[in-house]
Amino acid sequence: MTRSSPTALLRNGLRVLVPLSVALTIYLYLYPIFNGCAFPLPPDQDSIPAASASTRRAAFFETAKVHWHLAAGTAGNATVFAPARPIAPFRLLALGDPQLEGDTSIPTDYLGTLPHLQSLVKHATFQSDHPSLRQRIRQILHDFVDLCLEDTFHLIESLRKRLDLIGNDFYLAHIYRTVHWWTRPTHVTVLGDLLGSQWLDDAEFYRRAGRYWGRVFRAAERVLDDVAAYPAQEYDVTGYVGGGPFNESTAWSRRIINVAGNHDIGYAGDITEQRAERFEKAFGKVNYELRFELLRDDPSLTESLYNDEKNPDPNSDRLIPELRIIVLNSMNLDTPAASSDLQDDTYTFINTVINTAAAVEFKGQFNLILTHIPLYKPEGVCVDDPFFDFYDYDGTLKEQNQLSADASKGFLEGILGMSGDVNAAGRGRGRRGIILNGHDHEGCDTWHYVNQTVTDPDSKPKWEVKRWRQATAAGIVGREGVPGVREITVRSMMGDFGGNAGLLSVWFDRASWEWKAEYATCPLGRQHFWWVVHILDLVVVAGVLLSAIFAVLSAVGLDVDSAIGRLIPSLFPRQKGTGKDMVQTGTKEGVATKKVDSG
Numbered sequence: 001m002t003r004s005s006p007t008a009l010l011r012n013g014l015r016v017l018v019p020l021s022v023a024l025t026i027y028l029y030l031y032p033i034f035n036g037c038a039f040p041l042p043p044d045q046d047s048i049p050a051a052s053a054s055t056r057r058a059a060f061f062e063t064a065k066v067h068w069h070l071a072a073g074t075a076g077n078a079t080v081f082a083p084a085r086p087i088a089p090f091r092l093l094a095l096g097d098p099q100l101e102g103d104t105s106i107p108t109d110y111l112g113t114l115p116h117l118q119s120l121v122k123h124a125t126f127q128s129d130h131p132s133l134r135q136r137i138r139q140i141l142h143d144f145v146d147l148c149l150e151d152t153f154h155l156i157e158s159l160r161k162r163l164d165l166i167g168n169d170f171y172l173a174h175i176y177r178t179v180h181w182w183t184r185p186t187h188v189t190v191l192g193d194l195l196g197s198q199w200l201d202d203a204e205f206y207r208r209a210g211r212y213w214g215r216v217f218r219a220a221e222r223v224l225d226d227v228a229a230y231p232a233q234e235y236d237v238t239g240y241v242g243g244g245p246f247n248e249s250t251a252w253s254r255r256i257i258n259v260a261g262n263h264d265i266g267y268a269g270d271i272t273e274q275r276a277e278r279f280e281k282a283f284g285k286v287n288y289e290l291r292f293e294l295l296r297d298d299p300s301l302t303e304s305l306y307n308d309e310k311n312p313d314p315n316s317d318r319l320i321p322e323l324r325i326i327v328l329n330s331m332n333l334d335t336p337a338a339s340s341d342l343q344d345d346t347y348t349f350i351n352t353v354i355n356t357a358a359a360v361e362f363k364g365q366f367n368l369i370l371t372h373i374p375l376y377k378p379e380g381v382c383v384d385d386p387f388f389d390f391y392d393y394d395g396t397l398k399e400q401n402q403l404s405a406d407a408s409k410g411f412l413e414g415i416l417g418m419s420g421d422v423n424a425a426g427r428g429r430g431r432r433g434i435i436l437n438g439h440d441h442e443g444c445d446t447w448h449y450v451n452q453t454v455t456d457p458d459s460k461p462k463w464e465v466k467r468w469r470q471a472t473a474a475g476i477v478g479r480e481g482v483p484g485v486r487e488i489t490v491r492s493m494m495g496d497f498g499g500n501a502g503l504l505s506v507w508f509d510r511a512s513w514e515w516k517a518e519y520a521t522c523p524l525g526r527q528h529f530w531w532v533v534h535i536l537d538l539v540v541v542a543g544v545l546l547s548a549i550f551a552v553l554s555a556v557g558l559d560v561d562s563a564i565g566r567l568i569p570s571l572f573p574r575q576k577g578t579g580k581d582m583v584q585t586g587t588k589e590g591v592a593t594k595k596v597d598s599g
Helices: 006-029 053-072 107-111 115-124 133-183 202-216 250-254 273-283 340-355 405-415 468-473 527-555 560-567
Strands: 090-095 187-190 239-241 255-258 288-294 318-327 363-370 388-390 397-400 432-437 444-450 463-467 484-489 502-509 514-521 581-586 591-596
Touching: 006 527, 006 560, 053 133, 090 133, 107 133, 115 133, 133 202, 133 527, 187 250, 202 273, 250 255, 273 340, 340 405, 363 514, 405 463, 432 502, 432 514, 444 468, 463 468, 468 484, 527 560
Parallel strands: 090 187, 187 255, 239 288, 318 363, 363 432, 432 484
Antiparallel strands: 090 502, 288 318, 388 397, 444 463, 444 484, 502 514, 581 591
């Protein structure tokens, strides 16, 4: 059996690896296209829901048309670019729980680099005190064993972890950058747990914050404090939405609406003024609101408005179409809390949100609530069942994976104004809205509702919850006498959970004078795929460079195969011969070698 030459092996290997590398790299860097990712489109007619397969396909093609016209330079020409389907004026890219790790996960950072080697040298050079030479030798041997079996392992693990942290940052950055480029969101939010631990000193906290802004969300910026407004009766509009796929403010597509999570500031029993202050300094306020009006480019949007500045109609129930984004710190909604002052700040904010909201009888305003901890759900609804834990020493809240039932009820009935009492204001239907949060890494999509039609006089209407698909299949969503709200817990963007990105579209329905929303996802896949592709790319690049070097050396008369055979004889053995090729033939007695004329 003949052995292939080194250069032939390299060429044959590249013939396989190059197309494989190109194909995988193209998929990785264009995965939203291959996966059909797009923000949901408003339905073109009532009979076709926004989440239908045909609408998803239409959404993808409309997104592709946007990129086509951008590449062709015709995006600004309204007569050339006319979307076949309306595009949602508000498109939110929602990312959950990146959880950037740091030095707390690197053994050498908290154990030291080769600590037992330092101890061994100290004992061997008589810089330590020992009662006898036997004890000194015994300690030296112990240090040597620990150096081999512990320090070496910790050093290798630390190097691996440092590389893993860098790769994870770029993996998360790839998700944000690629999905942002393809789907063209108008706004972006990260729903808490930006960092991996609240138990960090200031130096490590700001190092991770630097990686967050300098690597993961490079070129993005936080919402400035003078833009993040506190709720008030008289307020300035933050901005406008609408006007087509090319007329949105690019400033807001670059801004990150950060939400505080338990790994950022801690649970109720962990939050301190110092942790809250440093979060706000690095990532923005923990409680604020943003208000965006719909561009009134159609005369029908200016007719019969209750609050129109020029021609108000006191008999109208229509308000100027407006999106109200409420960024809420839910970490200390439940008790007991370590800081009563910070908890009071949260509840004061909620009360102000309620007091400055439009009356429930009016139409046209939409509440988008961004928070971290999901609302209460009974066991079996989502992956995580209700769980609460408290500190032994002071009884404060140590951990929770959901809000309590009472806190959730206050959330729904307070901020959204819904009620089980049909005689309540606005017949208890409450305000239009949707809730987005993180925390539960698996994600969950639910519908919270209260049935006002309960006929049992001894049974008071109570809040219930179902999975979104179950609720829509059962006809509960939108049913008369059953007010409710959709809560979307966005699946984590971490690699172990598929590198998910959430796509929320919100549009205004002029017929009902209400805002409506739909949600989709765009997962990349586990982080291992990202690593495999880039390692394969490095191997291919190295192989191509090596092949080019071999070609140059052969061109100047060097026998590359012979040189490699001399350097690595075990892989490419050389056999003696004088102008003849050596071939082996098998016999019953063994292997015989004979010379064959090369001609």
